[in-house]
Amino acid sequence: MIWLETIANGILLGGLYALIGLGLGFAFGVMRVVNVAQGDFIVAAAFIGLYLYPWTPVHPILVILPVALIAFGIGILLQRLLINRVLGHDQIPQILLTFGLAIVLRNGMVAWFGANSQSINVGNMRFWGFNFLGMRLGVLPVVVLVIAIVLFAALRFWLNRSRMGRIIRATADDHQVVQLLGVNYRNVYAVAMGLALALSAVAGVLLAMRGSFTPYSGADRLLIAFEVVVIGGLGSFWGMFIGGIVLGVTQLLALKIDPSAGLMYGHIVFFIILILSPQGLSSLFSMKVFRK
Amino acid sequence: MNASRPTTTRNLTIAALGVVSFVVLAAMPEFAGQGDLRLMIEIFTVFAFAQSWNFLAGYVGLMSFGQQLFIGLGAYFLFMTSNTWGINPFFLLPLVFVFCGLFAALVAPFVFRLRDAYFAISIWVIAEIVRLFIAQKDWLGSVSGLPLVVTRDMDRTVVAVSTYYVAAFLAFLSVFGLYWLSRQKIGLALAAVRDNEGTAAAVGINVWWTRFFGFVLTGGFAGVAGAVYYMSVFHVEPGGAFDANWMVVMLFIVIIGGVGTVEGPIIGTAIYFLFRAWFAGTGNLYLMLLGAAAVLTMLVASKGLWGVVKNTTGFEPFATRRLPPRQS
Numbered sequence: 001m002i003w004l005e006t007i008a009n010g011i012l013l014g015g016l017y018a019l020i021g022l023g024l025g026f027a028f029g030v031m032r033v034v035n036v037a038q039g040d041f042i043v044a045a046a047f048i049g050l051y052l053y054p055w056t057p058v059h060p061i062l063v064i065l066p067v068a069l070i071a072f073g074i075g076i077l078l079q080r081l082l083i084n085r086v087l088g089h090d091q092i093p094q095i096l097l098t099f100g101l102a103i104v105l106r107n108g109m110v111a112w113f114g115a116n117s118q119s120i121n122v123g124n125m126r127f128w129g130f131n132f133l134g135m136r137l138g139v140l141p142v143v144v145l146v147i148a149i150v151l152f153a154a155l156r157f158w159l160n161r162s163r164m165g166r167i168i169r170a171t172a173d174d175h176q177v178v179q180l181l182g183v184n185y186r187n188v189y190a191v192a193m194g195l196a197l198a199l200s201a202v203a204g205v206l207l208a209m210r211g212s213f214t215p216y217s218g219a220d221r222l223l224i225a226f227e228v229v230v231i232g233g234l235g236s237f238w239g240m241f242i243g244g245i246v247l248g249v250t251q252l253l254a255l256k257i258d259p260s261a262g263l264m265y266g267h268i269v270f271f272i273i274l275i276l277s278p279q280g281l282s283s284l285f286s287m288k289v290f291r292k
Numbered sequence: 293m294n295a296s297r298p299t300t301t302r303n304l305t306i307a308a309l310g311v312v313s314f315v316v317l318a319a320m321p322e323f324a325g326q327g328d329l330r331l332m333i334e335i336f337t338v339f340a341f342a343q344s345w346n347f348l349a350g351y352v353g354l355m356s357f358g359q360q361l362f363i364g365l366g367a368y369f370l371f372m373t374s375n376t377w378g379i380n381p382f383f384l385l386p387l388v389f390v391f392c393g394l395f396a397a398l399v400a401p402f403v404f405r406l407r408d409a410y411f412a413i414s415i416w417v418i419a420e421i422v423r424l425f426i427a428q429k430d431w432l433g434s435v436s437g438l439p440l441v442v443t444r445d446m447d448r449t450v451v452a453v454s455t456y457y458v459a460a461f462l463a464f465l466s467v468f469g470l471y472w473l474s475r476q477k478i479g480l481a482l483a484a485v486r487d488n489e490g491t492a493a494a495v496g497i498n499v500w501w502t503r504f505f506g507f508v509l510t511g512g513f514a515g516v517a518g519a520v521y522y523m524s525v526f527h528v529e530p531g532g533a534f535d536a537n538w539m540v541v542m543l544f545i546v547i548i549g550g551v552g553t554v555e556g557p558i559i560g561t562a563i564y565f566l567f568r569a570w571f572a573g574t575g576n577l578y579l580m581l582l583g584a585a586a587v588l589t590m591l592v593a594s595k596g597l598w599g600v601v602k603n604t605t606g607f608e609p610f611a612t613r614r615l616p617p618r619q620s
Contacts, residue, residue, distance in 0.1 A: 034409030103583025264424035
C-alpha cells in the first residue's frame with residue numbers, strides 16, 4: 001500500500017513537472033528557441049509569488065494569477081528586447097544569450113534575496129488530506145495536479161480553436177510564409193514567449209507552495225523541464241504530460257529506496273528512455289501539435 | 293601556385309610565434325616564484341578548458357553545457373588510479389586522455405540523437421548523474437572528495453614546476469595544436485560539417501564519424517586539463533569538479549573572445565583573469581558581470597572581441613582560410 005501511495009504521490013508531483021516542461025516545450029515548438037534561462041525564470045516567479053501572496057485576496061493559491069500576468073509581460077519584453085535580435089538560422093547565439101541571462105538572474109537573486117531556502121505559505125491547506133481507495137493523499141498536491149491538467153487542456157484548446165492559436169501554429173510551421181499573409185512573426189514570437197514564461201511562472205509558484213526553493217534551484221528546474229520535453233518527444237503535448245509523470249514517480253520511488261539520491265534516478269531514467277526510444281515516448285502516442 | 297606566397301609567409305609567422313612562445317613558456321619557471329607559478333598553472337588549465345569548449349562549439353559545431361563532466365571525470369580518474377596504485381600522477385595523464393575519450397565515445401551514440409540545446413543539456417544531465425553518483429559513494433570520497441596522496445612525499449618545487457610544464461604544454465597545444473588540426477584534412481572536414489551538414493555529406497564526408505572524432509578528442513583533452521588543474525590543488529570534490537560554474541567561465545572566455553577562433557579565447561582568458569582580480573571580492577556581482585558581458589557580446593558583436601579586431605584591422609595570424617593572391 002505504501003508503494004501505491006508513493007506512486008500516486010509521484011503522479012501528483014509529475015503533473016507539476018509536466019507543467020514545468022510545458023513552457024520550455026511550447027517555446028521550442030513555436031520558435032525553435034530553447035530558453036536556457038527558463039529554470040531561473042521559474043525561480044524568479046517563485047520570488048515574485050513570495051512577495052505578492054500576503055496581499056492576495058480569498059486564498060493564497062490565487063497568487064498564481066498576478067504572477068502569471070507579470071511573467072507574461074516579462075516574456076514579451078525578453079523576446080522583443082533580446083531574443084528577437086539574435087534570431088536566425090544559427091541557434092547558438094540564442095542559447096548563449098539565454099545562458100548569460102540565466103547567470104545574471106541567478107546571481108542577482110542570490111544578491112537580493114540571499115541564498116536561504118524559502119517557501120510560499122498556503123496556510124492550513126498544506127496539512128489537509130483525504131483518504132482515497134485506502135491511500136492518504138494531500139489536498140494541495142491534488143489541486144496542483146488539477147491546475148496543471150487544466151492549463152494543458154486550455155492551451156491545447158486555445159491553440160486549436162482561437163484565431164491567435166491558429167496564427168501561432170502557422171508561425172510554428174513556417175515563419176516565412178505567414179509574413180505573406182500579413183503576420184509579423186516577431187510579434188507572434190513575443191506572445192509565445194510571454195505565454196511560455198507565464199506557464200512556467202505558474203509552475204514555479206506551485207512548486208514553491210509544495211516544497212521549498214533557493215535562488216540556485218533554477219538549474220534543477222531547467223533539467224527537469226528539459227527532461228520532460230525530451231521524454232515527451234520534442235513538441236508533443238500529452239507526451240510531455242506523461243514525461244512529467246514518469247519523472248515524478250521515479251523520483252519519489254527512488255527517494256523511498258535511497259533517500260540521499262536527489263534527482264539522480266530521474267536523470268538515469270531519462271537517459272534510459274533516450275537510449276531506448278530516441279523520439280521520446282511520443283512515438284507511442286502520435287498526438288503532436290506542431291509537427292506533422 | 294599563385295596563392296602559395298602569402299601562405300608561406302604566414303606559415304613562417306606561425307612557426308616563429310610557436311618557437312617564441314615555446315621558449316618563453318619553457319623559461320618561465322626560472323624567473324617566476326611559487327605563487328606566480330600556481331597562478332599560471334590555473335590560467336593555462338582554464339585556458340585549455342575554454343579551448344576544449346571552443347573547439348567543440350566553434351570547430352565541431354556541437355554546443356555542450358556539460359564540459360565540466362570531462363573536467364571532473366579526468367580529475368577523479370587521475371586521483372583514484374594514482375591513490376589506489378601509488379603511481380606518479382604525471383605518468384597517468386595519457387591514460388586520463390584515453391579514459392575520458394572512451395567515456396565520450398560511449399555516450400556519443402546516445403547524445404548525438406539530440407540536437408542543439410537538447411544535446412547541450414543532455415551532457416549536463418550526464419555530468420549531474422556522475423556528480424550525484426560520486427557524492428554518494430564512500431569509496432569515491434563522497435561529498436567531501438579525495439586528496440592526492442602520492443605527490444605529498446615528493447619535493448614540492450619539483451611537483452609545482454612539473455605541473456607547470458604540463459599545463460604550459462596544454463596551453464601550447466590548445467593554440468598551435470588547434471591551429472595545426474584545423475588545417476588538416478579532418479579539421480577541414482569538421483569545418484564543413486559545422487557549416488553545412490548536407491553539403492559536407494554530399495562531398496563525401498562522413499558527418500557522424502567526423503563529429504564523433506571531434507567530441508571524443510575534446511572530451512579527452514578537457515579531461516587531461518581537468519586532471520592537471522586538480523593535481524595542482526591536490527584535492528578534488530564532486531561539487532567543485534562537476535560545478536556548472538566551470539561552464540560559466542568557459543562560456544564567458546570563449547564568447548567574449550570569439551567563438552571558433554584560435555586567438556579569441558586568449559583574449560577572453562586574459563579578460564577573465566583581470567575581471568576576477570578586480571571583482572573577486574564582490575561574490576555574486578562578479579558572476580553577474582560575467583553573464584551580462586556574455587549577453588551584451590551576443591547582442592552587439594556575436595563574433596566576440598577578436599571578431600571586431602579581425603574585421604577592423606584584417607589581422608588574423610591563425611587564419612585557416614587561404615588568402616587570395618594580393619592585387620597590386
